[in-house]
Amino acid sequence: MCDVSFSETPVLGSEDQTPKKRFSEVQKERREQAQRTVLIHCPSKISEKKFLKYLSQHGPIHNHFFYESFGLYAVVEFCQKESVASLQSVTRTPGLGTEAAIPFRSRCFSLKLRSPSGQPSEPARVPCNSQSPPSSKKLFELLCYAESIDDQLDTLLKASQLTEENTRLRYLTCSLIEDVAGAYFPDCAVRPFGSSVNSFGKLGCDLDMFLDLDEIGKFSAHKTSGNFLMEFQVKNVPSERIATQKILSVIGECLDQFGPGCVGVQKILNARCPLVRFSHQASGFQCDLTTNNRIALKSSELLYIYGALDSRVRALVFSVRCWARAHSLTSSIPGAWITNFSLTMMVIFFLQRRSPPILPTLDYLENLADAEDKCIIEGHNCTFICDLNRIKPSENTETLELLLKEFFEYFGNFAFNKNSINIRQGREQNKPESSPLHIQNPFETSLNISKNVTQSQLQKFVDLARESAWILHQQDKDRPSPSGNQPWGLATLLLPSVTNSLSLAKKKRKKPASERIKNLLESIKSSGAEGPTDTNGKRTVSTQA
C-alpha cells in the first residue's frame, strides 16, 4: 500500500535463506514502525473498508489488524509518522458527561459512530487476530493430530510463539510508554527486552521494558564555544539508584493518573532492580518497566542469536518449557521454581554438548566478534559477534525427536551435585558454590541464575526428566501409530497424570526412585539408544542417584 524503506521483518523460524537481520537492526526497525502506529478502540460493529478509508485521509496505511481485548481494537501502522500527528490534530478530548476526563493526548484513540443508524445494518464482523496462546485442550488436540514427534515440536512452536501481530503490539505498547516518559526525557527510549524480543517468547508472556536514558546528554557534549560550557540545571541526588527510583516513581504516577488503559500500577522501587509494574488493558499485556537494563538487553540479543542459528533450538526450548509448565516445574509466581530462562540455558548447554555441536559456545561467539561488537557493561564483558551470517551453521543433523529424548536423559543423569552449567565454555564445570542447581550467568559470571532453586525442586525436575526419557523410550520400542484419538509422543509427556500416577506408583512399590531409575538406565543402555556425549564424543551417562 505504500513504499517504506525497510522490508518486513521475517518471522523468526521461517526457513528462508535471506540474510538474517542483526538484533539491533530488528530493534531499530520495530521501534520506528511502532512510532508510526496508533491504537484505536473501535465500535464492535464496524466496516473495515470505511474504517480504512476514514483513516487514509491522514496518509497511506502500511499495515493494520484487529484484535479483541476489552472491546475491539485496531492497530494501524501508517507509512509516515506525520500521519499520526495529522490524526491527533482532528481528534477531540471527550466531552465531560457526569464524569470528568483527564485531557491526555496520546496515540490511543477511541472511534465513535456519530449515528449508529448511519452504519449499514449489521456490517460483517471484522476478522480478529488472536493475541492469546491456544488453550491446553486445543494444544493437546493439535499434538495428537501431528504426524511425528518432530512435527509435534514444530506444531507446539508455531502455536505458542509470538505472532507478527503480537510482536507489533508489544513494540507499540513500549512506544506508547515511551511517549509518556519522553514528555520529560525527550531523548529517551523505552526498549522491550527478554521474552518479547529474544525469540523465545510465548503468546501471553509478560512484556518487560526498560527506560533507556543513556542517549541523553551523549550528543553535543563537545559543542562548546570558547571558555563557556552550558549545562542544564538539574536536580542532583546521592546515587544513580535514587535517580532511577525518582524517575520511575514519577513515570509510574503519570501512567497511573493519565495513561490510557494503564491499570493496577505498582511501584516496586525498593527491589534490587526498581520497577513499575502495570497492566496495559488495551493490549492485554502485564508490563514491567525498569531503567538501566542494558545487560538484560544484551542477554536477549544472545538468546536471539542462539534462537536464529538453528531452527531446532526454539522448537526444543518451547517443548521443554511447555513440559516443565505442565508439571508445575515452573510458575508465574517467584519462588523456588526453575525459571524459563534457566530451562533455556539448559537446552542451549545441551545443544552445545552434542557431537557435532548444534550450538557454539559463548566463548566461540566472543572470538568471532570484531571491534564494533565490543561491549563492556558495568565492567562485564558482553562481547560477542552480532552478525548472525558470519556464524557457520552446525553440521549436526539429529532429529528433534532424538534431541528431546536425549535432553531428558542428559539432565536425568547430570551430576548437579558436583557440576555447574556454563554456556560460555559449553562444558560442565565444578560448582563454585553449594546451591542445588548452578547455572552460570553468561555475562555476570559470578552469579548463578538458578540460585533460587531448592534441592526438592531440582529433584522433581530430575525425576520427571527420567520418567519422560523412559516414556519416550518405551514408545520407541512399541510405537503406536499416530492417531487423533490417543495421546502419543510429546502429548503423553504433557499429561498431568504422568507425574501423579508415577508418585502413586512409587508409593505403592515403596521402592526408592533411584533403584527404578537404575533399572531404567540399564534398559536404555542395553537397547543401544544413543546417550549424551561430551564434545570429545566420550559417552558421559552418569548415574546420579
Place this chain on the structure above:
Amino acid sequence: MCDVSFSETPVLGSEDQTPKKRFSEVQKERREQAQRTVLIHCPSKISEKKFLKYLSQHGPIHNHFFYESFGLYAVVEFCQKESVASLQSVTRTPGLGTEAAIPFRSRCFSLKLRSPSGQPSEPARVPCNSQSPPSSKKLFELLCYAESIDDQLDTLLKASQLTEENTRLRYLTCSLIEDVAGAYFPDCAVRPFGSSVNSFGKLGCDLDMFLDLDEIGKFSAHKTSGNFLMEFQVKNVPSERIATQKILSVIGECLDQFGPGCVGVQKILNARCPLVRFSHQASGFQCDLTTNNRIALKSSELLYIYGALDSRVRALVFSVRCWARAHSLTSSIPGAWITNFSLTMMVIFFLQRRSPPILPTLDYLENLADAEDKCIIEGHNCTFICDLNRIKPSENTETLELLLKEFFEYFGNFAFNKNSINIRQGREQNKPESSPLHIQNPFETSLNISKNVTQSQLQKFVDLARESAWILHQQDKDRPSPSGNQPWGLATLLLPSVTNSLSLAKKKRKKPASERIKNLLESIKSSGAEGPTDTNGKRTVSTQA
C-alpha cells in the same frame, strides 16, 4: 537590538498618554515574551560582554538583566523562540560525579567556565537588579526625605511596586512551570493571577498561578468526517475536582523530582481549591499552583482596570497596605487578619464614594461592556468593559494627602455593624449576615471576602484608622517642615510605637477609646476639615461609638 512585533509593556503608573493596553493583551504579550526567555545561573565573576556575545550565537537578544538569588542569575530574552531550542541543542546534561543527575532538559541553564584562568583577571561585577522590596529602615528614610505627603505616597509606591524585571521574572517562572505541565498537556497554559498581574503586587509577594486546561479540546471539535468521530482515550474520574487533584498531584511530583530549583513542594489537594505550593529557588518566588481559576483571573483584571484608571488608586492602596502591615493588621499567615485584597476593596469602595467619584462602580463598568466583554464563569456574571480607553477619567482632583486622611476617617467611622462594603453598587448596603466585617465578593456576590475577620481584629483596624486620622490632623495643624531627621507624615503612621504608645496611653488614662475618638472627631469637625461625603455630596460623618 532586534525587531519584535510588540512595543514594551509600559510599567503601570507611568503617566504617559499612550492608549492603555487591555489586561488580556498584556497577558498574551508577557507570555510570549517569557517563552522566548531563558534563566541562566552564572559564575559570580563574568564578563557581561563576553556572556552576551556567547549567547548571541543562538540569535539576537532582545533584553537581559542580572540578579542575585542563590548565586548570580541572568534572565535573557531572545528575539525569537527558536534561539531557545538552539541553545538547548548545544547544552549538555551535567556529567555524573559522586552524585547522580536527573537528566531533565528545561530552560534553566547553568553556565560554567571551562578554565577559570581563561577569564580576564577580576572582571567587573555585572550590575544586579534587585528583586526585593526595600528594607523597612530604607523605606522609612525615603519617606522622611520626601517633600510632601503626596510625594511620600508616590515614593512608597515606586519603591514597593513590582519592577519591569520582577514582572518578567514572574512570567518566566510561570512559563517554566508551563513547560513541565505542557509535557503532558500540550495546549495548556500556566497563567499568573492575583498580585503578580493585578498591578497591586509588591516586590516579594507570592506568585499565584493556575494551570489553564480550558483550551484543550476546544479546537478541532467540529472537524469530523462522515459518520466517524475520533476521541482520545483518556482516564475518567468521578468529578472535575478529582481530575484537578490528580493533575496537580502528578505535576507536583514532577516539580519535586525533576523541576530545577523547585524545592519544598507541598501538595495541598484537599483544600477547597486544591493547590501545589513550592519555592522556586532561582527566582526566589514562593509559588502556589492551582487549576481552573478563571474567576480569580477575572478579579485580577478588574483590579488591573481600577489600578490603571487613576494614578492615585495604586498609591493609596500601597500606603494603606503598608500601614496595615506595619501595625500587624495583615499577616502572611492565614487567620483572622484582614487581607490585602480586602484592604484594596475598601480603598476602591472609598474612592467610589468620593464626590465626584474617583472610581466608577462595577455596575457602571458592566453597563459599558459590549458583546465581546460578556463573561459568565460558573454561573457568575463577570462581565465588565475590558477596553480601559473607553472609560471616562474622573474629574475629581483631590490630593493623595487628603485622600489618605479621609480614608482613615471614613473607615474610622464606618457602620461596620450594619453595613456591607460593595464595589458593585459603590454604596453601603445592609449586611446580609452577621460577620463583623462584610465585603461582598464582586463576582461571587453571595460570598463575603472578609468572613475570616474577627470583631477584635476589626476593632483594632478601626482604632488604628481613627488614631491615624487624628495624627494626620494634628500634623496638619502643626505641620513640621519636612526634614530627613524627623519622621513625619506617612512615616509617622508606620512607626510601630504609634499603636503601642496608644495602647499604653489608653491603659494609663483608663478612658474608653470611644470617648477619646468622640473628642477627636469634634476637634476635626470644628477645624473645618472636609469629611467624607456620599455620592450626593451629603456629609456622612457618622459618629460610631
